[in-house]
Amino acid sequence: MRQRRPNRFATLSALAIGVLTMTACGGPSDSTAASAPEELSGRGPITYVSSPDSSGAAQETIEAWNAAHPEEPVEWIELPLDADQQRQQMIQNAQIESDAYTVLNLDVVWTSEFAANRWVEPLPVEELPLDGMIDATVEAATYADQQFAVPYYTDGALLYGRSDLLEAAGVQMPTTWEAMEQACAAVLELPEAEGMSCYAGQFDKNEGLTVNFSEAAASAGGALYDADGQPSVDTPETLDALNFLVDGFESGMIPQEAVTFQEEQGRQAFQDGDLVFLRNWPYIYNPLSAQDGSSQVAGKFTVAPIPGQDGPGVSTLGGRNLAISSSAENKATALDFITFFVSQEQERARLELSSRAPVYSALFEDQEIVSALPYLPTLLQSVESAQPRPKAVQYGAATAAIQDAVYAAITGKQTPEESLAGLQIQLEELAN
Amino acid sequence: MIFYPLLSAVGQSLYSAESRLDENGFVVDREVFVGLENYAEIFVGAQSERFYNALANTTFFTVVSVALETVIGVAFALMMNRAFRGRAFLRAAVLVPWAIPTAVSGLLWRWMFQADGIVNALSGSQVLWTAEGMAAQAAVIIAEVWKTSPFIGLLVLAGLQIIPEEVYEAAKLDGASAWKQFWAITLPLVKPALMVAVLFRLLDALRMFDLPFVLVGPRKESVETLSILAWDSANQLQYGAASAFSIVLLLYVSVIVYMFVRLLGADIFQSDATRPQSSRRRRAVSPAPRPAAHHQEETR
Structure with a gap:
């Protein structure tokens, strides 16, 4: 936490000087699309930036992670409930290239915008627990044939x-x-x-x-x-x-x-x-x-x-995805945390407190869960055939x-x- | 501290974010110096229709709501200035709307104005207050007046309380009717306080944002104000256009306030000019001429 501040202010003041002297440059970033994502490196404390979760389910997942990884603790940064404000704060964080935010909880419809602007990192598909996830939700977290985010929960009509x-x-x-x-x-x-x-x-x-x-x-x-x-x-x-x-x-x-x-x-x-x-x-x-x-x-x-x-x-298709901010540090920890967060065990554990629909189809057919949330089989039908909203940048x-x-x-x-x-x-x- | 954000906004308003997608679908963007193009867009370009609509809405809301608030606020102040049982309670109660954060009162009114809300239930009508059109504008004005009349009321009340009682006694001796006392004594003497209250309200109303935003919603043509327009541009990450809107709003507010202060300032100087002559000593001797002098001034 402590060493982050000067860094952020350095970026801010650099930006301010840039504006003051009115040198408006900022050329194109090197485009390496469709190639393999760079390896995510760095381990240590990270932050999880998200809308509030009144059910308390996400908090339990984070506590479970922190108990198992005392060297790589996750701090929750809670954003306002209003989705527009969440998006704006995350974008501002990206524009000043701050490392305050590590793991971002993105609405499915923002994923393309964040990916196209390279505000989030492409992720290595083979290290993610994508098997067993509903195809439409995985598809909604991709951009330009790369996986930029991982489904967290899903929603359908x-x-x-x-x-x-x-x-x-x-x-x-x-x-x-x-x-x-x-x-x-x-x-x-x-x-x-x-x-x-x-x-x-x-x-x-x-x-x-x-x-x-x-x-x-x-x-x-x-x-x-x-x-x-x-x-x-x-x-x-x-x-x-x-x-x-x-x-x-x-x-x-x-x-x-x-x-x-x-x-x-x-x-x-x-x-x-x-x-x-x-x-x-x-x-x-x-x-x-x-x-x-x-x-x-x-x-x-x-x-x-x-x-x-x-x-x-x-x-x-509604719901949320998790992604890693490009300007963050400790991205290897972030990847591990995301993998842990969206694992089938954690998705299942969260269902005890939260009624947000999981992204694994197996959980929709689990008798125990369905008896508590009887709409799940219908929702699965709805989500499986769902179309993402326009993938507009x-x-x-x-x-x-x-x-x-x-x-x-x-x-x-x-x-x-x-x-x-x-x-x-x-x-x-x-x-x- | 005051000028940096202002200068920075002016600087920003001369730039525009130009972004395009490269062949892989990734954004390549740069800040381009566009000079006054953002302003041209606002006044004659693609944004002009929306801008003039927002300008008209802002002006309309300001004029109508400040006028209503002034009348209602003064009436409240006169009532509260009388001695009667429960006056302290009324004074406290009147403050409640002003004390509630605007966004919260926006929500409260939104519930009341909902299609199945209490306003429709009580009036037995089916008006869609939170959709578009005249009804939405009326809803915003009603909520705004409800919220801010107490502000004018309390400032005017403070002004009323420093009017010496003997002025009224003298007027009564002269046989002035209650109505005449109001026009000849109360209004002129309370005018400085009232004008400050109205000025503050003008400033506030011209920047109106939360109430229409929460009560009716963003990007609704009939209630979109200049502030909402600036917010919407910033939300689309068009900071150049958003800054330009804010600067235009700032200029507009300045012009209106300048005009108001000029009109009101001239008045204040006149009443100040008469005040030293009718100094305290003279007034103590014969309080009657002063209101009479004012009366002439007002009706001139």
């Missing part, structure tokens, strides 16, 4: 539905958008469903909207970015996806107030019995099942993979553009065709 009402109406959980509309029509005929709305997701103007739209696009057979990483939003498939949302709002299948829904507002509406179907993350399963009277739907709901255009839909700007366009369409400011055409131009500008 689930369709929550009111099993009691579906049964009363004699219909099944839907696998397509059309089936969902028909199921709603049948359910809303029931006297006990009076005043309910059919479906909602996260349609407020934030990351949730990007998630919902890119899921709809993938579920209609399209993609926001093609296989070569070029934007492809002005296609018939993405138009179908956007129309699913826009028509939903117009027909009343999606209630008007859903344009203000983030995760929590949607959960509240479903929990109060206002919705037949809701797209949300697994974390709401526990509050919905609460027996203390806070949830009106406890024991009256079920989960399924989200529906799509012609068959089951394609979820977005300028992810922040890309997701902002997507949200602007989709929000303009669902609030009727623009036609779907206009908004997609405009979005395509904006994303093309960002891509090169």
